[in-house]
Amino acid sequence: MNADPASVTPPPPPPPPPPRFAARCLAACLPTGLIRDSLLGDLQQEFTRRARTCNQARAVAWYWRQVWALGSRYLWERTLQRVSLRHSRPQRRSSTTATCNCSAPGDSERETFFCQTHPWVHLSSRLLCHGLHHAVAVKVPLQQHTRMSSNDFHLLSHAGQF
Amino acid sequence: MPPDSILGTFEQLVLLSILQIGEDAYPPLILDKLEEGMGRSLSRGSVYVTLDRLERKGLLRSKAGDPEPDRGGRPKRYVAVTKEGITALRRARNSLMVFWDGLDAVLEK
Numbered sequence: 001m002n003a004d005p006a007s008v009t010p011p012p013p014p015p016p017p018p019p020r021f022a023a024r025c026l027a028a029c030l031p032t033g034l035i036r037d038s039l040l041g042d043l044q045q046e047f048t049r050r051a052r053t054c055n056q057a058r059a060v061a062w063y064w065r066q067v068w069a070l071g072s073r074y075l076w077e078r079t080l081q082r083v084s085l086r087h088s089r090p091q092r093r094s095s096t097t098a099t100c101n102c103s104a105p106g107d108s109e110r111e112t113f114f115c116q117t118h119p120w121v122h123l124s125s126r127l128l129c130h131g132l133h134h135a136v137a138v139k140v141p142l143q144q145h146t147r148m149s150s151n152d153f154h155l156l157s158h159a160g161q162f
Numbered sequence: 163m164p165p166d167s168i169l170g171t172f173e174q175l176v177l178l179s180i181l182q183i184g185e186d187a188y189p190p191l192i193l194d195k196l197e198e199g200m201g202r203s204l205s206r207g208s209v210y211v212t213l214d215r216l217e218r219k220g221l222l223r224s225k226a227g228d229p230e231p232d233r234g235g236r237p238k239r240y241v242a243v244t245k246e247g248i249t250a251l252r253r254a255r256n257s258l259m260v261f262w263d264g265l266d267a268v269l270e271k
Contacts, residue, residue, distance in 0.1 A: 034224060037236045038238055039189070040234070040236055042233070042238075044233050066206060069205055069206065073205075
């Protein structure tokens with residue numbers, strides 16, 4: 001028995017994919033592996049829900065806002081961790097002024113975590129780290145083998161140290 | 163994680179939300195739970211970055227779920243609190259209780 005073609009409802013259209021360029025930009029800022037895949041998946045799921053329930057242009061704008069917020073957040077977090085890692089290494093001089101050894105290769109698990117990013121993001125992170133590193137070296141007398149966390153940087157910035 | 167360090171407030175809230183949700187805890191659900199509990203909206207970035215930090219500290223572990231078509235074939239990241247996470251939460255609660263103790267009369271005015 002053939003169904004009346006007029007009565008058959010067409011299947012719903014496939015959900016629109018999120019903006020490809022935005023997704024690539026965000027992927028470049030995130031560490032590889034499960035964190036990147038799951039975060040992009042979470043955003044795509046929410047994008048699809050928003051595109052279906054409200055205007056697609058709004059969903060695209062929402063997606064771009066998330067890319068900006070998450071990308072900059074991850075880049076900043078990575079930079080702080082890189083500076084922290086830099087200061088956790090033994091310094092070559094015994095003075096209170098930290099010596100920049102930004103060219104030294106990383107050997108820890110955390111350094112590997114930083115390096116699993118897009119080369120441009122990796123470079124920006126290194127440049128930001130370099131600037132912060134020198135800012136700290138000039139303004140704050142550091143003890144040797146001091147490990148600075150992101151909380152330490154927040155405290156220092158609140159205290160007006162840099 | 164050093165044994166004498168205390169979790170931050172937001173870190174505690176994230177860990178407690180994961181425990182409240184249970185086995186299905188993944189970042190968007192955690193975000194919803196936090197927003198519901200705190201009564202205000204939060205940025206996704208703060209939740210994701212905190213989850214990553216807690217995992218690096220060994221207080222969380224995450225595992226990949228099955229790939230799903232509506233997520234572009236990407237898996238969910240299910241998170242669970244480790245034993246170290248429970249210990250850190252207990253330590254944070256005990257530290258706070260020391261300071262809360264004896265202040266009922268002052269705080270209930």
